[in-house]
Amino acid sequence: xxxxxKTKKAAEPVEVTLEQVRRAVLQYEDDTPETINRxxxxxxxxxxxxxxxxxxxxxxxxxxxYLSRETFEIFEEAERHIxxxxxLVQMAxxxxxxxxxxxxxxxxxxxxxxxxxxxMQDHYLKELPPLPLYLTDQELMLSRHPVSIE
Numbered sequence: 001x002x003x004x005x006k007t008k009k010a011a012e013p014v015e016v017t018l019e020q021v022r023r024a025v026l027q028y029e030d031d032t033p034e035t036i037n038r039x040x041x042x043x044x045x046x047x048x049x050x051x052x053x054x055x056x057x058x059x060x061x062x063x064x065x066y067l068s069r070e071t072f073e074i075f076e077e078a079e080r081h082i083x084x085x086x087x088l089v090q091m092a093x094x095x096x097x098x099x100x101x102x103x104x105x106x107x108x109x110x111x112x113x114x115x116x117x118x119x120m121q122d123h124y125l126k127e128l129p130p131l132p133l134y135l136t137d138q139e140l141m142l143s144r145h146p147v148s149i150e
Contacts, residue, residue, distance in 0.1 A: 015103035018076050021048065021065050024056035025074065042067050046083055048074070071141050082144060085129040089114060090142045092124040093135065105136060111146035112136065 005105050006081055016024075020148045025038050025048070032040075041048045046069075050061035066075045068083035070090035096104050104124075106113040112135040119125035 011054050013062040014057060014059040016050075016063075018065065018074065018101050019063065020057060021050070021053070024053040027056045028053060037069065038072060039069060042069065046080070052122065058082045071143075073143075082131070085131065086142055086144070087135065088127065089116075089119070089125065089129055089133050092119045093140065093142065096122065096124045097140060101131055103140075105135060113146070 007040045009031075016054050025041065028041065029038055037144075041052055046062040046066050048067055050057065050065065054060050064077045064080070066077070066080045066083045067073070068086040068090075073083070073086065091120050093104060093114060096102070104115045104118045107139045113131045114135055116125060116128055120128065131133075131144060132146075133144055135141075135148050136147050
């Protein structure tokens with residue numbers, strides 16, 4: 001007697017927005033044990049595994065989204081290079097602050113812009129990012145958006 005395994009039809013890819021993916025990731029984290037976070041969704045290429053978010057999105061996404069492992073920020077495919085630089089610079093800033101006790105900021109910057117030259121000069125950073133990044137007050141996390149420093 002043969003038993004046939006029912007094959008589950010793969011869900012059709014759906015069109016989703018960045019905001020929908022962000023909400024889906026938050027819901028995923030709410031529904032999983034505390035020891036599991038959004039990093040479990042990251043694939044080797046840095047993209048999010050939207051198949052695992054399909055129940056929140058109505059299916060896997062037609063497009064790729066990328067996650068910064070250090071800041072947890074999510075980006076669309078057109079900005080897939082940003083998480084790489086956020087992670088690279090965040091680790092360099094963390095090491096710099098831990099070892100020197102100083103913030104690597106561009107002198108005179110009122111926006112908290114990270115001074116790449118200081119990080120490169122002291123060998124914390126080996127590659128010059130093509131975009132400015134800014135240090136926030138929130139646990140010294142980086143952002144690609146300027147912040148006001150008082």
